[in-house]
Amino acid sequence: MEVKSHARLSMWKMSCPRRRRRFDLGDTHRIRDSVIASVSRLPYQALPSIRYLAVAVLVLWSVGPQLSPPLLADDSVPGVEVGEEAVGNVAVRTVQIEFKQGEASVSTVGEVQREYADGSLLLLTPDGQLWTLLHDEIQSIHDIDEPMQAATSKEIYEQFKEQLPPGFSVHKTRHYVMVYNTSPAYVQWAGELFEGQYSRFYNYWKSHGIKLDEPRFPLVALVFSDKASYSRYATHEIGQSAESMIGYYNMKTNRMVSYDLTGVDGSVPNGRRVTRTQIVKQVLAQPQAERTVSTIVHEAVHQLAFNSGLQVRLAANPLWVCEGLAMFFETTDIGNTRGWGAIGKVNYHNYVMFGKYLPSRKPASLPELISDDSKFRDSATASQAYPESWALTYFLMMTRNKDFVAYMKSMQQLPPLGETSPRERIDLFKQHFGELGELDQDFLRYVTRLR
Template sequence: MSDSGRWAKTPKLLSRQACRQSNAVHGLTMRKISTFSQATFYLFSKTFLFSCCFLAALASCDAVFAQFEIKDPSPEAKLNHVDFGSGTVTQSPGHSVEVRNEWGDRVIAKSYALIGERLVVLLPTGELSVVDPKDVRLTSTPFRPASRREILDELQQYDRFKRWKFAQSKNHLFLYHCSGNFVAKVAKILETIHMGVSEHLVRKGFQLKPDPFPLVVLIFPTQKEFQEFSGSPDGIGAYYNTITNHVVLFEKSNISDDAPIFAYDQVLSTVAHEGVHQTLHNLGIQRRMSRWPMWLSEGLPEYFAPTTKGRDVIWKGVGQVNDFRMSQLAGLVHSQVASANNLIPEILTRPAIDSTGYALSWGLVHYLADAHPDAFWEYVKEISKRQPFERGALELQAEDIENDVELFGENIDTSLTQLHMGMVEHLRSLRYRDPAQDETHYLLLLQYIEGKRQRRFAGITLSRDSIAEWKAEHIADLTSEQLKSASFRIIEFETKALAERYGARWMAGDNRRVLH
């Protein structure tokens, strides 16, 4: 079948199991960070050549989505998960209804959607809640959004938040237990993003429908306390919860001791990404609990949210090069793999994505917005029409992905091959600064004899804590004979470039230490 004909019938590249895994979390958009450089662990193999160093050995984010749950439910568990059930979805016209909130108080809410026999309502605080229709009463009393003070008072009913401080900006409300300096930096990034994204969307012809709620941001002091609250696994740097309408994040990362500058920059980059999610949902561009194709849902925030380092971390502006993502893709787009394999079908059909998937999603969005701007933004407008809980939002099916790709092909009238070649050439032309280039890196070297051949593997990481994990993972695959000949070394370098240069020489069989 010719390339142009592939849009007529989408290839089934998606398994039913993958769809089921992607449904494990309702209402959370999460961005994975890592102990590995640029959220990527560089894997070198004598077998695959050094040019394939982009291959990620980091656990896929698919598993993160599949396994995410509240492991030790706290009183705040409802802030992280709501079971919407299943059944026929009926969109609600937004009637005012009287319901009981979490504390048993009668409040005036707004009907949001009916799922089977369960009614989803929008509470005055901006949170979504599921109620039994038998406990709901229609009322002529108009819906009134809660004030900022009322939202704070409700959050501070939880013991965890009783002694937290609060701050506010034009659009955001912050409840925090971290340094005031960090809150100020987060506020500056989120406010500039909210204004910049809003202005860009208006220029592109979108009709904004702002929600009447402040954008709530909860900031924990450490990653450990963030994980205790959210139940999230290692690697999640922040999330936007479409159920509560909150962005949740932390100040001090687990890798702060090993790579303090990179960790700080990465946390703020993640904040920017999640802030875009919150902005898009609260401007009516992406209705809360509506499903977008994964590549667009994550790639568009990456496009809107690039940060840069001057005297401090600041927002670069819509469509500027995302240094974190481009540094991940640099090896890939210059490799033989990118030349020999069409990356577009994989990007379009993934129901859940890992760190490299985020980068590729950003790359496709950046290319389309540059090379096919009119068609791309019209496509986004079409996706923006999707309603809550429809088109696989509750239970993703393979046909939902196929329909997504078909709609993409109808709007982006370019063959898969042309899209791939155009994207790769576009990404190759971009200039960027590697955010981790000046951090200490650890080069991990493993070699052993297999038959009559010598095998070599090397990895580069920012974190000392990840070294034992990498060693155990690679040694576990060796036979007893291979273990007898195996040797493992760790070399510390002042910069990433020095580690890569030595690694390249070592993989080529040159064991000289290259420091210049």
């Protein structure tokens, strides 16, 4: 069984066909980076110095009729021999397919995003989920002429509620399907937050020369009433790391998952209505109000970026770009009655964190951040990588915006499950922004003068 799990992991690699090799720990980290759902923060009760400790969310398994276990439970498992690897891109084709998931079979229409020499597939289904299927899991498959139609909000809810305990309802906005079992007022407020962010996000990129696509699928957000019920669900989906998160975006299922951060659902008598105004007051009255709202917005930005075409799901997107963008757009305005204001303000939480890092910052910090994602994986450096990612993104978007837009357009060309070497990352960055030494000086000069 372990061999099968590691063989599945080999399917995610992209290299020359008909080459046999050993799967090792280095592959584990590269794959983990390519499919990271979101590197989330610890609960805000944690010490400020570790509040941004990264927790990598490995989502190499699918959410279906039964929740499958993680495909890689232990990094210490020794390397095993694996067979032929991925052979690259094929034209997207529509298929009728039946495949095994645990003890059940799933029959659906889907689009083949990538095809591999051994018959394994990366499949996109009408609800927006991506499935990685081994050849021996595919029971039948044939091409069809009709294009795949995205599921409607109602269809997604009807399918999804079968996987949840009783008591969940649905709240629909223009772009979001919010499945919840908490106070309707909280979900209404969160929906308004998401829709406001949606408009600002699209308007920002339109005004800066990038035309985004409308999401092909309804944007799904699952909101639990409390931390305990959230943890039970999230632990099945992403493992024990869920205990240290207050929300995440799963790049594979394409869903946001969080819980009611106000606690208001359990603090009012049954049957008593809670108004939206009370919800906003409850949120903004908390000591960590700014961080609470920022976290909600942060994960929603990830979902928007990967559904608008700004970034490609499961591509080799540098984590400093993913997290830097989310932190740029997450900046809140507690003075605003909705809890969130204009885009482009200084993110003072990250500004302060970066200032604390500066005295010990090494000259190689910038190339290390750009060339690979190891600083996000290491608990000793994650609290440095996050604020530096925000600071670099803010600097480039405010002073080199045309170059940053061109850089993001090059990111849009990355294929799903592709790889880029550290050297390729550096070269692409320099192609748009020039030599790192001079840029680093300008970067530090600009950030230290911010107020």
